Amino acid sequence: MKNANRRRRAGRDTFSSSFGVLVALAGSAVGLGNLWRFPYLVGQNGGAAFIVIYLMFVVLLGLPILFSEFIIGRRSQASAKAAFQALAPGEKWGIAGILAVLCCTLILSFYSVVGGWGVEYLYKSVCLDLTRGDSDHLANLFSSFASSTWRPLVCHTVFLAATAGIVISGVKNGIEKFSKVMMPLLFIIMIAIAVRSLTLPGGGEGVSYLFKPDWSKVTSSTFLAALGQAFFSLSLGSGMVITYASYVKKDANILSLGAQTAASDTVFALIAGCAIMPAVFAFGISPGEGPGLVFITLPYIFGQLPLGEFIAILFFLALLLAALTSSISIMEVIVAFVMEEFHVKRRTSVLIVFLGLWLLGGLCSLSLGILSEWKIFGKTIFDLFDYISANVLMLIGGLIVVIFVGWKLSKQDMRDELTNGETLHVPDWLINFLAFLLRYIAPTAIIIIMVSQMLA
Numbered sequence: 001m002k003n004a005n006r007r008r009r010a011g012r013d014t015f016s017s018s019f020g021v022l023v024a025l026a027g028s029a030v031g032l033g034n035l036w037r038f039p040y041l042v043g044q045n046g047g048a049a050f051i052v053i054y055l056m057f058v059v060l061l062g063l064p065i066l067f068s069e070f071i072i073g074r075r076s077q078a079s080a081k082a083a084f085q086a087l088a089p090g091e092k093w094g095i096a097g098i099l100a101v102l103c104c105t106l107i108l109s110f111y112s113v114v115g116g117w118g119v120e121y122l123y124k125s126v127c128l129d130l131t132r133g134d135s136d137h138l139a140n141l142f143s144s145f146a147s148s149t150w151r152p153l154v155c156h157t158v159f160l161a162a163t164a165g166i167v168i169s170g171v172k173n174g175i176e177k178f179s180k181v182m183m184p185l186l187f188i189i190m191i192a193i194a195v196r197s198l199t200l201p202g203g204g205e206g207v208s209y210l211f212k213p214d215w216s217k218v219t220s221s222t223f224l225a226a227l228g229q230a231f232f233s234l235s236l237g238s239g240m241v242i243t244y245a246s247y248v249k250k251d252a253n254i255l256s257l258g259a260q261t262a263a264s265d266t267v268f269a270l271i272a273g274c275a276i277m278p279a280v281f282a283f284g285i286s287p288g289e290g291p292g293l294v295f296i297t298l299p300y301i302f303g304q305l306p307l308g309e310f311i312a313i314l315f316f317l318a319l320l321l322a323a324l325t326s327s328i329s330i331m332e333v334i335v336a337f338v339m340e341e342f343h344v345k346r347r348t349s350v351l352i353v354f355l356g357l358w359l360l361g362g363l364c365s366l367s368l369g370i371l372s373e374w375k376i377f378g379k380t381i382f383d384l385f386d387y388i389s390a391n392v393l394m395l396i397g398g399l400i401v402v403i404f405v406g407w408k409l410s411k412q413d414m415r416d417e418l419t420n421g422e423t424l425h426v427p428d429w430l431i432n433f434l435a436f437l438l439r440y441i442a443p444t445a446i447i448i449i450m451v452s453q454m455l456a
């Protein structure tokens with residue numbers, strides 16, 4: 001232990017407790033990915049079969065990658081790019097860090113736009129003009145809002161500024177404090193909504209949609225979507241876990257923190273599924289609605305429920321909080337990189353990053369309206385950023401991470417980090433199994449899925 005503490009770099013901000021680390025990591029993992037992206041992907045990809053494939057990826061690929069990123073970050077005590085350089089000096093691995101920063105930049109650009117929708121919908125639900133009207137009216141309301149010019153831009157600005165405001169206060173006082181209060185609150189709100197939805201008359205069909213797999217709906221793109229979602233939801237392959245792990249003390253237990261993070265993320269995704277699908281079926285709405293699912297169907301559903309106005313406020317509040325604990329983690333990757341590469345203060349870095357993201361996010365927002373004709377590879381800027389980050393860059397990032405930890409670091413290094421220099425007991429078979437997954441299974445699976453998608 002003493003030895004381990006000596007290795008920690010002086011003056012670096014850290015999380016104050018392991019509960020603090022856990023909520024920050026879980027806060028990063030649980031976000032729009034769970035509440036917005038997961039339900040609509042489940043709906044587009046046929047329900048339970050997608051969920052089963054998703055869970056398989058979380059366990060067999062997600063967890064090993066999460067542990068690997070943890071090892072890289074905590075061992076090096078550095079941000080995404082510098083971490084690789086510290087562990088393999090003079091080699092080209094730092095490129096993975098640059099890709100990660102690029103990936104986070106693309107993600108936060110569209111993430112902040114969707115976060116902005118959350119701001120608008122929270123506002124609308126407080127003004128009580130959400131839960132009136134039929135589903136066509138709500139679909140129009142959403143599409144005319146999302147494709148308009150000014151309002152979404154203003155909301156994106158508010159969301160991004162809130163994110164920057166938390167990141168500017170640093171790791172312990174900003175990120176950790178915020179997450180510690182918000183995550184438990186989010187959990188309670190989501191459970192309450194799920195219970196309401198599950199007990200709706202006619203909700204049973206939604207439950208079987210979620211839990212009874214229909215394998216005839218599975219295609220190769222189901223696998224890519226499930227893998228991309230596992231990466232997105234666990235915030236993998238994008239330097240986030242590396243960056244947060246670099247603020248983790250040397251006596252924290254990596255295996256248990258990683259497993260708890262993945263477990264909380266999965267539980268939240270399933271709760272979000274249970275909150276949304278039974279209600280979607282009970283009111284005869286199509287589950288394949290797409291990105292608008294949460295914003296169109298839920299208000300309609302709330303409108304049909306006693307105390308619906310109140311539930312709507314709770315839900316959009318939860319969505320916003322979840323989005324914020326994630327957006328701060330995405331911004332932190334970029335901010336830590338800028339601070340360390342250009343030797344600037346946290347404040348300056350946050351300001352630069354804020355301005356850059358504000359512009360890119362603005363483009364994403366406008367690409368749903370006046371810029372919708374600007375297409376690159378047949379996709380709007382918004383869809384392109386989403387697709388390239390979750391289905392390309394994060395996968396490449398994850399691939400580099402598993403190759404790095406599986407082949408470049410020695411098994412002894414891995415053992416040393418996982419056992420905190422032999423102070424924790426971790427059985428040999430577990431380390432061997434993990435090394436096997438990292439060396440052979442994970443790279444092969446990622447490559448097969450990426451290639452089959454390119455050929456499709």
Ligand code: TRP
Nearest residue numbers: 029031032033232233235238326
């Ligand atoms: N996992 C978050 C979610 O589900 C999104 C997220 C947070 C993220 N940090 C990330 C995605 C870093 C990619 C990279 O909403």
